[in-house]
Amino acid sequence: MPEGDTVWNTARVLDRALAGARLTGSDFRVPQLAATDLTGWAVRESASRGKHLLLRLTAPTGTQWTLHSHLRMDGVWRAYTPGERWTARPAHLIRVVLRSPGAVAVGYHLHELALVATAEEESLVGHLGPDLLGPDWDADEAVRRLAAEPERTIGEALLDQRNLAGVGNLYKCEVLFLRGVSPWTPVRAVPDLPGTVALAQRLLAANRGRWTQSTTGVLRRGGTSYVYGRRAQPCRRCGAAIRKEELGERVTYWCPVCQPDRA
Ligand SMILES: [Zn+2]
Numbered sequence: 196m197p198e199g200d201t202v203w204n205t206a207r208v209l210d211r212a213l214a215g216a217r218l219t220g221s222d223f224r225v226p227q228l229a230a231t232d233l234t235g236w237a238v239r240e241s242a243s244r245g246k247h248l249l250l251r252l253t254a255p256t257g258t259q260w261t262l263h264s265h266l267r268m269d270g271v272w273r274a275y276t277p278g279e280r281w282t283a284r285p286a287h288l289i290r291v292v293l294r295s296p297g298a299v300a301v302g303y304h305l306h307e308l309a310l311v312a313t314a315e316e317e318s319l320v321g322h323l324g325p326d327l328l329g330p331d332w333d334a335d336e337a338v339r340r341l342a343a344e345p346e347r348t349i350g351e352a353l354l355d356q357r358n359l360a361g362v363g364n365l366y367k368c369e370v371l372f373l374r375g376v377s378p379w380t381p382v383r384a385v386p387d388l389p390g391t392v393a394l395a396q397r398l399l400a401a402n403r404g405r406w407t408q409s410t411t412g413v414l415r416r417g418g419t420s421y422v423y424g425r426r427a428q429p430c431r432r433c434g435a436a437i438r439k440e441e442l443g444e445r446v447t448y449w450c451p452v453c454q455p456d457r458a
Contacts, residue, residue, distance in 0.1 A: 197266035199361020200402040202243045203328045209241035212274035216295035223291050244320045245360025259313040264305040275299045327361035327396045337392050350378030368423045368448045369410040370395045377454045378447045422448040
């Protein structure tokens with residue numbers, strides 16, 4: 196599940212592969228950028244902001260641009276060495292290929308792919324709340340934004356990237372389990388909002404630099420989460436069957452015993 200940590204890791208992969216290089220070719224396979232050619236453009240850096248990826252480029256004219264992408268549920272960027280086979284996903288899912296002398300970056304199933312002037316990056320990410328993994332992470336501001344809508348359920352509020360940027364379904368479920376809070380608790384009734392926000396940040400930060408997302412400290416398959424992806428399996432704390440509810444892309448897993456409804 197691409198959440199803030201996955202996107203942070205992806206930004207680092209792209210940065211290592213391309214930063215400082217001059218592109219020797221590009222191939223966009225989306226209609227809005229089909230005519231775009233980045234040959235000769237220099238890659239300045241790759242960064243993440245919440246779940247958004249920002250690849251910053253300098254055109255041969257000297258103007259600064261940002262190639263934006265979003266992974267959503269299924270997008271992925273991979274870096275290959277020139278000549279290496281691209282095996283991460285089927286070829287028909289490729290949305291863009293960026294070539295440099297030392298690496299080829301292939302973006303599969305990317306969303307919101309757009310090239311904007313770097314000066315206008317805010318139009319893409321300016322609405323986001325504090326970035327959990329950003330250098331400017333501001334826990335107090337995240338708490339303030341969450342608390343501004345006291346009647347909203349905490350499950351919804353944590354997913355709203357305008358409150359804090361980087362939490363998806365996995366971390367939402369796991370944080371609330373660890374805090375013993377039902378996802379349907381209104382924000383005003385969450386016992387310790389700053390503690391909840393701090394825990395979300397710690398969980399994401401712990402998974403930087405690795406692709407396995409674990410909230411339990413266990414990295415082996417089947418052991419990485421308390422509730423997420425564990426419908427009908429026994430709660431690791433109390434043994435009750437973990438429950439799941441799905442509303443479109445919003446999936447919630449919780450333990451009905453450890454997370455009693457306080458509403
Ligand atoms: Zn339980």
